[in-house]
Amino acid sequence: GAVVSQHPSRVICKSGTSVKIECRSLDFQATTMFWYRQFPKQSLMLMATSNEGSKATYEQGVEKDKFLINHASLTLSTLTVTSAHPEDSSFYICSARGRATGELFFGEGSRLTVL
Amino acid sequence: KQEVTQIPAALSVPEGENLVLNCSFTDSAIYNLQWFRQDPGKGLTSLLLIQSSQREQTSGRLNASLDKSSGRSTLYIAASQPGDSATYLCAVGQTNAGKSTFGDGTTLTVKP
Numbered sequence: 001g002a003v004v005s006q007h008p009s010r011v012i013c014k015s016g017t018s019v020k021i022e023c024r025s026l027d028f029q030a031t032t033m034f035w036y037r038q039f040p041k042q043s044l045m046l047m048a049t050s051n052e053g054s055k056a057t058y059e060q061g062v063e064k065d066k067f068l069i070n071h072a073s074l075t076l077s078t079l080t081v082t083s084a085h086p087e088d089s090s091f092y093i094c095s096a097r098g099r100a101t102g103e104l105f106f107g108e109g110s111r112l113t114v115l
Numbered sequence: 116k117q118e119v120t121q122i123p124a125a126l127s128v129p130e131g132e133n134l135v136l137n138c139s140f141t142d143s144a145i146y147n148l149q150w151f152r153q154d155p156g157k158g159l160t161s162l163l164l165i166q167s168s169q170r171e172q173t174s175g176r177l178n179a180s181l182d183k184s185s186g187r188s189t190l191y192i193a194a195s196q197p198g199d200s201a202t203y204l205c206a207v208g209q210t211n212a213g214k215s216t217f218g219d220g221t222t223l224t225v226k227p
Binding site: 006031032034042043044046049091093095097099101102103104105106107108109111 | 146147149151156157158159160161164166204206208210211212213214215217218219220
């Protein structure tokens with residue numbers, strides 16, 4: 001099946017710094033990618049829909065200035081957590097939808113720890 | 116607004132047992148339904164994708180069915196193994212490009 005790669009898998013940073021997470025579709029073009037946040041033992045919370053060549057669509061309650069999303073090409077979307085604080089510590093996952101069938105493919109996830 | 120419910124929230128079975136996981140949704144106008152598996156600390160692995168025009172899909176010991184009119188899907192796992200222990204999520208897609216709505220998942224434990 002199609003592969004979505006996410007990097008880094010783990011990142012630890014100091015409070016106040018910014019962290020960038022990359023999501024790549026390795027063998028297909030994705031006009032739409034999705035970013036989620038997951039707390040321990042909870043389901044996925046959709047943060048935003050990333051659209052190639054246009055602004056991301058954020059879910060209600062998600063700060064767009066805090067979580068910057070860029071989808072500059074058909075194979076790459078990035079999530080930047082700006083001025084990170086300990087409460088931003090979480091598991092962030094991306095997904096991309098295949099054009100032919102609409103199947104969702106997920107990255108491996110990125111665990112962010114803000115000290 | 117689409118709502119997706121998965122029952123039960125947790126399930127523990129002995130190895131070898133056949134089992135069924137349930138997923139229900141409120142809006143039957145769906146594009147597709149997808150079942151995933153998630154291991155702790157990992158991303159989601161796609162198990163089966165059912166398009167709205169299909170009734171079921173099979174892959175190995177897994178069989179997923181879809182009944183749009185009743186707003187239900189089931190994931191059948193035959194001859195369960197300890198390696199099947201994971202959280203299983205279903206996701207309902209309304210369009211071929213838009214976001215999907217996820218259930219909260221069923222955490223399965225298969226005891227040796």
